[in-house]
Amino acid sequence: MNPVLEAQLSHRSIRQYTDKAIDESLLHQLIQGAQGAASSSFIQAYSLVQVSNPDTRNKIATLAGGQKWVESAAEFLVICADLTRVEYCSVKQGLGTLEGQAEHFLAATVDAALMAQNLMLAAESEGLGAVFIGGIRNDPQQVTELLSLPKQVYPVFGLCLGWPDAEPDLKPRLPVEVILHKEEYDQSRCKADVDTYDEQMQAYYESRESNTRVSNWSEQTAAAVQLKKREHLLSFLHSQGFNKK
Structure with missing residues (x-):
């Protein structure tokens, strides 16, 4: 098996890290590798905010639902969909400011997600562990204020990076x-597909070495979407200049 497929098939979310730092030059190399991801019409509508301030990390960890690994990871990055440069290009070329089109929101969000997945894969190829933090969308307005994000930018999710101190199943x-x-x-x-997969996941949860529980995929999935609707998101996106049309 080639090493890229092997890395993809062995992905685990890592939430426990050693105290070892990540060299800045390595981080920059990983980000450069991530930028090789495909981009809609090459607009590259994303930015990263590297958060090192312990107080800011503590606040974000709390907003995300008490995810302490936001504080303990060697690096914490906030992945943002960013249309500021795209809007400047539009104005520069005489085509006016952006008007909050849903298409532009989708393009920027997909761009950010593709780049972030590339970044995670690059990090794992170097022996690092990682986990995405969707919990920052619990209160994106406060995250936006903490990071001084301007209009036409919104925080899609966070990314913890560090040297693993655990090997989950x-x-x-x-x-x-x-x-x-x-x-x-x-x-x-x-x-039939869901019922069969539920049986497989229930066996997995009951047999894993740590954090065993009685559960299955549909139970986890239903709770993830029906108990976590984040109904504030649309008005927040409107306020940041997204999804108005």
């Missing part, structure tokens, strides 16, 4: 046959 993903549809989407498979 590998979670089984949905089988390829479940997510791969041929020619047309086959909705009739949904119930």
